[in-house]
Amino acid sequence: xxxxAEIKIRNLSIEYKKxxxxxxxxxxxxxxxxxxxxxxxxxxxxxxxxSTLLKSINRLHDINEEVSVQGSLxxxxxxxxxxxxxxPELRRRVGLIHQKPVPLPLxxxxxxxxxxxxxxxxxKDEVERRVIEALKKVHLWDEVKDRLDSPAIALxxxxxxxxxxxRAIAIKPEVLLCDEITSALDPISSGKIExxxxxxSEDYTIVWVSHILRQVRRMADYVVFLYMGRMVExxxxxxxxxxxxDSLTQNYIRGLFT
Amino acid sequence: MKNRIYSRLxxxxxxxxxxxxxxxxxxxxxxxxxxxxxxxxxxxxRKNSIAELIFSSKWDTDAKQFGFFPAIIxxxxxxxxxxxxxxxxxxxxxxxxxxxASSSIKTSISAFIDVLSGIPSVVFGLCALxxxxxxxxxxxxxxxxxxxxxxxxxxxxxxxxxxxxxVIISLIVESLQLVxxxxxxxxxxxxxxxxxxxxxxxxxxxxxxxxxxxxLGFGRAFGETMAVAMIIGSKNxxxxxxxxxxxxxxxxxxxxxxxxxxxxxxxxxxxxxxxxLFIIVxxxxxxxxxxxxxxxxxxxx
Numbered sequence: 001x002x003x004x005a006e007i008k009i010r011n012l013s014i015e016y017k018k019x020x021x022x023x024x025x026x027x028x029x030x031x032x033x034x035x036x037x038x039x040x041x042x043x044x045x046x047x048x049x050x051s052t053l054l055k056s057i058n059r060l061h062d063i064n065e066e067v068s069v070q071g072s073l074x075x076x077x078x079x080x081x082x083x084x085x086x087x088p089e090l091r092r093r094v095g096l097i098h099q100k101p102v103p104l105p106l107x108x109x110x111x112x113x114x115x116x117x118x119x120x121x122x123x124k125d126e127v128e129r130r131v132i133e134a135l136k137k138v139h140l141w142d143e144v145k146d147r148l149d150s151p152a153i154a155l156x157x158x159x160x161x162x163x164x165x166x167r168a169i170a171i172k173p174e175v176l177l178c179d180e181i182t183s184a185l186d187p188i189s190s191g192k193i194e195x196x197x198x199x200x201s202e203d204y205t206i207v208w209v210s211h212i213l214r215q216v217r218r219m220a221d222y223v224v225f226l227y228m229g230r231m232v233e234x235x236x237x238x239x240x241x242x243x244x245x246d247s248l249t250q251n252y253i254r255g256l257f258t
Numbered sequence: 259m260k261n262r263i264y265s266r267l268x269x270x271x272x273x274x275x276x277x278x279x280x281x282x283x284x285x286x287x288x289x290x291x292x293x294x295x296x297x298x299x300x301x302x303x304r305k306n307s308i309a310e311l312i313f314s315s316k317w318d319t320d321a322k323q324f325g326f327f328p329a330i331i332x333x334x335x336x337x338x339x340x341x342x343x344x345x346x347x348x349x350x351x352x353x354x355x356x357x358x359a360s361s362s363i364k365t366s367i368s369a370f371i372d373v374l375s376g377i378p379s380v381v382f383g384l385c386a387l388x389x390x391x392x393x394x395x396x397x398x399x400x401x402x403x404x405x406x407x408x409x410x411x412x413x414x415x416x417x418x419x420x421x422x423x424x425v426i427i428s429l430i431v432e433s434l435q436l437v438x439x440x441x442x443x444x445x446x447x448x449x450x451x452x453x454x455x456x457x458x459x460x461x462x463x464x465x466x467x468x469x470x471x472x473x474l475g476f477g478r479a480f481g482e483t484m485a486v487a488m489i490i491g492s493k494n495x496x497x498x499x500x501x502x503x504x505x506x507x508x509x510x511x512x513x514x515x516x517x518x519x520x521x522x523x524x525x526x527x528x529x530x531x532x533x534x535l536f537i538i539v540x541x542x543x544x545x546x547x548x549x550x551x552x553x554x555x556x557x558x559x
Contacts (some may be wrong), residue, residue: 058447065360092449102440105462105557114458116446144383153558171448 006205008035012071044226057165095168101160103152115171134170158189276556302526324527332504340418352430363390374423383485386417408490412500422475473546483508
């Protein structure tokens with residue numbers, strides 16, 4: 001049933017260096033396989049390390065000198081922490097969408113063209129074609145086609161979030177990381193995003209951090225439960241919700257703690 | 259219990275009025291200075307027209323001719339030139355501190371910058387007089403074989419640019435630090451390098467702050483009096499090249515107020531210079547505010 005793993009995480013630990021406190025482990029020795037072209041949702045109480053784990057898949061901890069990452073993290077067979085390839089090249093394969101939409105201080109068009117332009121000398125027409133393609137894919141094209149040059153911030157929050165997704169997929173990554181991407185949105189906008197991610201999972205491996213259990217029940221193919229930096233349990237959704245093995249998982253699912 | 263609430267409300271009421279009063283005082287000072295400058299400038303404006311004062315180069319205190327054109331040109335030349343040096347250096351330094359330096363380096367460099375910005379301008383003037391003036395003179399002699407004292411526009415500009423650097427740098431660093439880290443993360447996760455993120459995203463996001471920082475530095479260079487008066491050579495003639503001696507509006511005031519304040523008309527002429535300074539500062543500030551608003555809307559994130 002489970003697709004071949006796209007992301008293989010082995011013995012991954014992430015530490016924060018805190019002034020005067022020494023090292024604080026945010027992620028402790030996680031082993032995890034994330035299947036290709038499926039929606040894998042990471043759940044757990046706040047502060048359990050969900051976002052920390054997510055960012056390590058994009059090597060975003062590199063910009064923070066206080067964070068150190070140990071272990072191995074393979075994407076499509078390539079260990080991104082020990083690969084000789086340049087980091088921007090590795091990051092390009094993994095898109096990140098934040099909790100609050102992050103429009104770059106550019107126009108709607110340029111927000112999406114940005115990722116395309118920094119990589120290769122693609123011809124102007126090709127950039128335009130791919131911007132339109134990305135906007136259509138997130139069902140934003142009809143809403144913005146007449147105002148591509150207006151600032152992205154002028155869009156509604158829900159539109160901004162779909163723009164963020166369009167921006168991420170325009171450069172054709174392999175993995176999409178979603179950090180509670182619906183929690184800043186109204187129910188209708190979140191509904192649109194959820195539908196969109198179902199379609200996108202046909203082409204992308206999606207890793208989605210969420211704290212809304214109902215959303216996880218609706219959306220997930222595969223669920224990972226983190227608690228205090230450790231992985232307690234993971235499995236396919238049906239098995240995870242109907243027959244959780246660990247008592248912590250059982251309590252969490254029953255809403256005994258959040 | 260009832261009394262207590264009334265006394266609290268009374269205090270609240272009083273606080274709001276007192277705070278109001280102090281805020282009003284600031285505005286009052288502004289208008290007091292403006293009115294004082296205008297009334298005191300009236301005698302000289304009656305005698306010589308404003309156009310004549312601003313655009314004439316004739317300077318003869320005995321004949322009651324006051325042409326401030328050379329000083330105005332000198333001021334613009336010195337200020338713009340100093341910004342030309344200061345802007346690139348401060349931008350690059352600020353980017354390094356904010357985006358590239360490790361946190362320990364960041365802290366120590368910032369400490370040096372803070373101290374540098376607190377040094378009185380007369381100290382900068384002295385150092386420039388002792389080292390920069392002879393250096394400029396020597397370079398002029400060796401390279402262009404021109405005999406000068408070294409007290410000239412370029413010396414003043416270089417000194418001013420060093421003086422304004424700390425202010426501009428720390429304000430640019432501040433505005434870069436205010437950019438949310440999510441913007442950096444998005445740019446990086448799209449595969450941009452750090453430099454690309456700085457150039458294409460951070461410059462815009464921090465743009466209004468950077469421009470305010472530069473304009474504040476501009477204001478400081480523009481109004482700087484002491485250091486400039488010490489090294490510009492104080493010649494009330496249009497500086498034809500950056501190596502000629504000149505005068506700026508503030509240095510003109512400080513160099514002539516001793517003798518001139520005693521004669522009413524001459525005093526009035528100097529007050530008129532102060533009025534020009536006041537108006538230019540006012541205009542630059544308003545323009546800065548307008549640019550800031552426009553850019554904040556354009557580069558919002």
